[in-house]
Amino acid sequence: MSTALLQPLQHRLAALEVDGLRRQRRSTETPCAPHVRVDGRALLAFCSNDYLGLASHPQIVAALQEGAALYGVGSGASHLISGHSVAHALLEERLADFLLPHLVAPRALTFSTGYMANLALLSALGGVQTELFCEALNHASLIDGARLSRSRVSIYPHGDVAALEVLLKASTAATRLVVTDSVFSMDGDLAPLPALLALCERYEAWLLVDDAHGFGVLGEGGRGAFEHFALRSSQLIYMGTLGKAAGVAGAFVAAHEAVIETLVQRARPYIYTTASPPALAHALLASLAIIGGAEGRQRRAHLSHLIAKFDAKLMLQQWRRLPSLTPIQPIIIGSNQAALDVAATLGAQGFWIPAIRPPTVPAGSARLRVTLSASHTIEDLHCLIDALHALEARETSEAES
Numbered sequence: 001m002s003t004a005l006l007q008p009l010q011h012r013l014a015a016l017e018v019d020g021l022r023r024q025r026r027s028t029e030t031p032c033a034p035h036v037r038v039d040g041r042a043l044l045a046f047c048s049n050d051y052l053g054l055a056s057h058p059q060i061v062a063a064l065q066e067g068a069a070l071y072g073v074g075s076g077a078s079h080l081i082s083g084h085s086v087a088h089a090l091l092e093e094r095l096a097d098f099l100l101p102h103l104v105a106p107r108a109l110t111f112s113t114g115y116m117a118n119l120a121l122l123s124a125l126g127g128v129q130t131e132l133f134c135e136a137l138n139h140a141s142l143i144d145g146a147r148l149s150r151s152r153v154s155i156y157p158h159g160d161v162a163a164l165e166v167l168l169k170a171s172t173a174a175t176r177l178v179v180t181d182s183v184f185s186m187d188g189d190l191a192p193l194p195a196l197l198a199l200c201e202r203y204e205a206w207l208l209v210d211d212a213h214g215f216g217v218l219g220e221g222g223r224g225a226f227e228h229f230a231l232r233s234s235q236l237i238y239m240g241t242l243g244k245a246a247g248v249a250g251a252f253v254a255a256h257e258a259v260i261e262t263l264v265q266r267a268r269p270y271i272y273t274t275a276s277p278p279a280l281a282h283a284l285l286a287s288l289a290i291i292g293g294a295e296g297r298q299r300r301a302h303l304s305h306l307i308a309k310f311d312a313k314l315m316l317q318q319w320r321r322l323p324s325l326t327p328i329q330p331i332i333i334g335s336n337q338a339a340l341d342v343a344a345t346l347g348a349q350g351f352w353i354p355a356i357r358p359p360t361v362p363a364g365s366a367r368l369r370v371t372l373s374a375s376h377t378i379e380d381l382h383c384l385i386d387a388l389h390a391l392e393a394r395e396t397s398e399a400e401s
């Protein structure tokens with residue numbers, strides 16, 4: 001092969017290395033849980049989005065096995081050809097019922113991943129007549145969906161309702177769509193959804209909410225951000241993912257029937273892809289029953305307890321915490337290399353906490369992203385807090401000496 005093909009790739013990879021931006025994958029040998037074995041080592045993990053600890057729940061594992069026995073492994077085709085099964089249909093019914101208190105005439109549609117659900121939503125609802133009003137810290141899948149949609153895109157600063165209002169007031173687009181994460185995935189804070197919805201109602205805009213980190217976690221019943229804020233409107237469009245708190249894989253959109261039918265008819269990321277295995281939908285029925293039942297409530301109560309303890313007990317001098325009431329608890333370190341060094345030291349001590357670097361977060365705000373799960377014990381949490389205190393004290397005294 002000619003070096004002309006390889007050289008540009010090798011240059012770019014070398015540049016990543018120099019900037020502390022080269023990412024490494026590690027291979028887990030055990031199910032997703034706080035205590036894992038990774039590349040042969042036992043670690044205490046604070047990095048998954050398995051917020052309720054359902055990813056290796058025995059009842060959901062059994063449901064997946066039962067689903068495989070009932071429906072086989074592959075769906076065999078896209079939803080509009082022959083890949084749509086009764087398991088998908090039942091899951092969609094249950095999800096629409098679950099969100100019923102918050103939507104008007106809802107229907108739900110499942111997707112293989114949240115990334116594809118966001119591409120589908122923005123490409124099917126957008127177009128040259130549409131203006132999208134996108135929050136500055138939106139997830140990459142919403143940014144890519146906005147690009148794919150060929151809509152006009154206006155970006156408003158993080159959490160800035162007044163700036164959004166100025167943009168909405170000036171808009172002459174035929175269709176307006178405000179697009180936001182509910183829980184920001186690298187900061188852990190919440191979007192001001194009640195104020196956003198009030199604006200959408202005043203200026204006739206849809207409000208599309210990506211609740212990837214809220215579904216199953218927020219609200220008494222685990223219905224997510226809409227339940228947390230007690231929202232109900234026909235203008236709300238809900239996107240929830242099923243591979244985080246729900247512990248399985250996939251995603252869904254719940255919204256007015258007309259929105260869902262538009263997706264079925266027009267969304268290329270829905271139409272031109274093989275349906276996810278029906279057994280996953282079958283497993284998700286078991287997961288949804290747990291989320292909405294007494295066990296889900298208990299798991300959320302324990303998780304809230306862990307979040308409150310972390311908030312009360314972690315005292316930092318030099319590193320900075322972002323205020324967060326969610327399981328996402330970032331600790332800002334600063335430079336890429338410093339964040340990598342801290343993560344590596346914690347790793348040597350038996351903790352697994354990822355360093356998150358640009359472009360996922362702004363330059364100079366590289367951070368540890370601690371995520372808590374209902375499957376952590378209070379002892380797990382105390383181990384982490386003690387280790388963070390000791391490490392920060394050491395770094396501070398080294399910096400001063």
Ligand SMILES: *Cc1c(COP(=O)(O)O)cnc(C)c1O
Nearest residue numbers: 113114115139141185212241250
């Ligand atoms: C994880 C995530 C997604 C993508 O969902 P997948 O099912 O993992 O593809 C979308 N939006 C946000 C905010 C996320 O955190």
